[in-house]
Amino acid sequence: xxxxxxxxxxxxxxxxxxxxxxxxxxxxxxxxxxxxxxxxxxxxxxxxxxxxxxxxxxxxxxxxxxxxxxxxxxxxxxxxxxxxxxxxxxxxxxxxxxxxxxxxxxxxxxxxxxxxxxxxxxxxxxxxxxxxxxxxxxxxxxxxxxxxxxxxxxxxxxxxxxxxxxxxxxxxxxxxxxxxxxxxxxxxxxxxxxxxxxxxxxxxxxxxxxxxxxxxxxxxxxxxxxxxxxxxxxxxxxxxxxxxxxxxxxxxxxxxxxxxxxxxxxxxxxxxxxxxxxxxxxxxxxxxxxxxx
Amino acid sequence: xxxxxxxxxxxxxxxxxxxxxxxxxxxxxxxxxxxxxxxxxxxxxxxxxxxxxxxxxxxxxxxxxxxxxxxxxxxxxxxxxxxxxxxxxxxxxxxxxxxxxxxxxxxxxxxxxxxxxxxxxxxxxxxxxxxxxxxxxxxxxxxxxxxxxxxxxxxxxxxxxxxxxxxxxxxxxxxxxxxxxxxxxxxxxxxxxxxxxxxxxxxxxxxxxxxxxxxxxxxxxxxxxxxxxxxxxxxxxxxxxxxxxxxxxxxxxxxxx
Numbered sequence: 258x259x260x261x262x263x264x265x266x267x268x269x270x271x272x273x274x275x276x277x278x279x280x281x282x283x284x285x286x287x288x289x290x291x292x293x294x295x296x297x298x299x300x301x302x303x304x305x306x307x308x309x310x311x312x313x314x315x316x317x318x319x320x321x322x323x324x325x326x327x328x329x330x331x332x333x334x335x336x337x338x339x340x341x342x343x344x345x346x347x348x349x350x351x352x353x354x355x356x357x358x359x360x361x362x363x364x365x366x367x368x369x370x371x372x373x374x375x376x377x378x379x380x381x382x383x384x385x386x387x388x389x390x391x392x393x394x395x396x397x398x399x400x401x402x403x404x405x406x407x408x409x410x411x412x413x414x415x416x417x418x419x420x421x422x423x424x425x426x427x428x429x430x431x432x433x434x435x436x437x438x439x440x441x442x443x444x445x446x447x448x449x450x451x452x453x454x455x456x457x458x459x460x461x462x463x464x465x466x467x468x469x470x471x472x473x474x475x476x477x478x479x480x481x482x483x484x485x486x487x488x489x490x491x492x493x494x495x496x497x498x499x500x501x502x503x504x505x506x507x508x509x510x511x512x513x514x515x516x517x518x519x520x521x522x523x524x525x526x527x528x529x530x531x532x533x534x535x536x537x538x539x540x541x542x543x544x545x546x547x548x549x550x
Numbered sequence: 551x552x553x554x555x556x557x558x559x560x561x562x563x564x565x566x567x568x569x570x571x572x573x574x575x576x577x578x579x580x581x582x583x584x585x586x587x588x589x590x591x592x593x594x595x596x597x598x599x600x601x602x603x604x605x606x607x608x609x610x611x612x613x614x615x616x617x618x619x620x621x622x623x624x625x626x627x628x629x630x631x632x633x634x635x636x637x638x639x640x641x642x643x644x645x646x647x648x649x650x651x652x653x654x655x656x657x658x659x660x661x662x663x664x665x666x667x668x669x670x671x672x673x674x675x676x677x678x679x680x681x682x683x684x685x686x687x688x689x690x691x692x693x694x695x696x697x698x699x700x701x702x703x704x705x706x707x708x709x710x711x712x713x714x715x716x717x718x719x720x721x722x723x724x725x726x727x728x729x730x731x732x733x734x735x736x737x738x739x740x741x742x743x744x745x746x747x748x749x750x751x752x753x754x755x756x757x758x759x760x761x762x763x764x765x766x767x768x769x770x771x772x773x774x775x776x777x778x779x780x781x782x783x784x785x786x787x788x789x790x791x792x793x794x795x796x797x798x799x800x801x802x803x804x805x806x807x
Contacts, residue, residue, distance in 0.1 A: 305630045305631050305632065306632075306633070308630075308631045309631070309633055309670035310670060310672035310673075310701070311670065311671060311672040311673035311674075311701075312670045312671060312673070312740065313669065313743040314670065333630025333631075334630075335630075338554065339552060339553070339554045340554075343630075346629075346630060369630070370630070371554050371555060371557075372555075372558075373628050374558060374562075374627065374628060375628065375629060375630045376558060376561060376562070376590050376626070377590060377593045377597065377627060377630075377632065378561070378589045378590045378593055380557060381586075383553060383571070415585040415586065416572045416573070416574055416579055416582045416586075417572070417573050418553075418571050418573060419572075419573050420571070453574075453582075454574070483574070483576070483581040483582055484578035484580065484581040485576045485577075487576060489582065489585070491585055491589075
């Protein structure tokens with residue numbers, strides 16, 4: 258059977274997450290969540306952490322899933338890979354999504370596997386025509402297998418490539434138009450990449466297909482300097498959201514309206530109440546946006 | 551060499567050159583590429599440190615990082631599921647010359663791997679205690695009973711007292727008073743949501759392994775007695791029963807297709 262893009266099957270912007278702040282769910286906080294049942298819009302988990310047979314991870318996620326909307330975020334599909342997608346991994350993902358029926362599934366515009374090896378990081382792509390075709394073909398394969406729209410996250414990058422045909426925002430625009438996937442706009446990644454490559458964050462954001470935004474991510478970065486002494490920001494997920502990223506978030510909300518927003522924190526994990534305070538702050542931004550529009 | 555192939559080789563091995571074709575606004579690509587190299591190596595080192603916390607504490611942070619870095623270069627992950635990364639780490643440690651002075655380190659890693667596997671093992675529920683009691687009351691058929699054990703049950707026989715070492719590290723105790731030179735057998739299982747580790751007589755592990763490979767209760771107990779003349783079947787069964795580790799009982803062997 259010839260099959261083409263799933264674009265025609267899927268209406269744009271079908272995120273079913275409430276326009277609230279959500280939190281990344283960490284095993285360290287399972288009990289805090291179930292004991293205090295905080296007023297959080299949704300929880301998000303990394304798909305690969307739950308690709309295990311049984312035990313506490315499934316036990317707690319099952320209980321939390323009964324009480325909150327869930328979003329599943331993949332870090333291992335390697336959609337930008339120059340080798341075929343790992344079918345076994347895609348099938349595991351299908352099983353996981355069938356079990357938990359999350360409101361949203363998202364992945365990254367990046368690659369993380371080469372041949373048999375998984376590198377456990379989100380690596381950058383050369384934005385040329387062959388990458389565009391490959392990424393779209395992979396997204397079609399994923400959306401057809403999972404029978405749902407996925408959201409694709411814009412990356413944080415530290416280098417760029419020669420012989421590119423698109424700037425990143427136009428590349429994302431093309432991918433979303435051709436594949437019919439949605440956009441997970443990571444505001445921290447926009448800020449990190451724009452500082453690293455000397456771009457204007459607002460111009461970058463305005464060049465994105467904002468109608469397709471289904472979720473926003475906020476996170477903290479680490480700061481370094483490169484050989485020439487210029488600021489080099491690193492998407493570390495190990496710090497609170499920076500003031501500059503909150504300011505950019507405000508501007509994003511003015512463009513897209515209130516959209517489900519995740520506070521991501523994977524490293525140097527603070528106590529749960531500290532994460533909750535960041536979610537409450539994001540909720541304040543969302544509420545103000547709602548009132549204004 | 552294709553771009554991702556060169557990129558992949560260079561992030562895993564710091565001696566490899568930075569891949570060609572990278573640019574940055576100021577021309578300084580090395581320190582920027584180094585972020586990826588650092589993220590990949592740190593990420594994988596952290597994944598290993600998470601699965602092997604006792605090994606990491608025994609050798610200290612710097613030694614662990616360097617040992618892990620060499621392991622990563624030799625055996626990068628072959629799956630995106632990080633909880634399974636490092637199944638070959640114990641063998642690597644066993645052959646790692648600089649760790650020779652800690653001969654129990656490889657078995658400590660083996661024990662930690664069994665703990666991770668037990669934590670994420672498939673769920674299974676203990677057999678109905680009434681059924682269990684009824685079956686165990688019929689001495690003439692007892693020997694032919696086949697016991698199905700929980701998927702998290704695992705065993706380790708070591709020439710070193712690694713279960714004691716592991717236990718000391720769970721309670722932040724100092725392991726200096728331990729006599730690690732004594733051989734020790736260990737049973738690992740998941741009871742409820744917690745992984746538990748028991749230092750046991752060698753007959754227990756022989757018994758459990760025989761059950762797991764499909765032998766009936768009688769032959770498994772005989773084998774255990776052969777390994778350890780002091781093997782006590784009722785105590786071994788009590789350990790399994792009180793930790794919900796027997797998940798099915800059948801009078802005849804399961805016939806696999």
